[in-house]
Amino acid sequence: MPARHVSRVRCLYKRILQLHRALPLDLKALGDQYVKDEFRRHKTVGSGEAxxxxKEWETYAAVLCRQSSTGEARFGTSLPEEKLNDFRDEQIVQLQELMQEATKPNRQFSISESTKPKL
Structure with missing residues (x-):
């Protein structure tokens, strides 16, 4: 793998993690883990797929950069149907899992009265 390609991948990876700092904490954690997994998973793909x-991650970084510079608390974009039709079955499953994780209520920090120990 050419050093130029490795450098490009590394710079993009770092840029995305830096852009994630503008996300709410739960989305940052989810996004960071997803990026790490995806970059690790694609380490050995062929040049066409690479x-x-x-290209897709650079587009993601550009969109995230634009969204975080507006100061709005709204992140994400619509996925065109023609792009969705190009996905493999395992990518569709992965996208559904990501959507479920990103849209579920954040319960990790909630404490209810009934779970407190009685003294």
Whole structure:
């Protein structure tokens, strides 16, 4: 793998993690883990798939940069149907799992009265 390609991948990876700092904590944690997993998973793909992978993540970084610079608390974008039709079955499943994780209520910090120990 050429050093230029490795450098491009590394810079993109770092840029995305830096952009995630603007996200709410729960989305940052989810996004960071997803990015780490995806970059690790695509370490050994062929050059064609690597180029598509980088293009998509560069687009993601550009969108996230634009959204975080507006100061709005709204992140994300619609996925066009024609792009969705290009996904493999395992990518659709992964996308559904990501959507479920990103949209579920954040319960990890809630404490109810009934769970407190009685003295």
């Amino acid at each position: 180029q598509r992978f980088l």
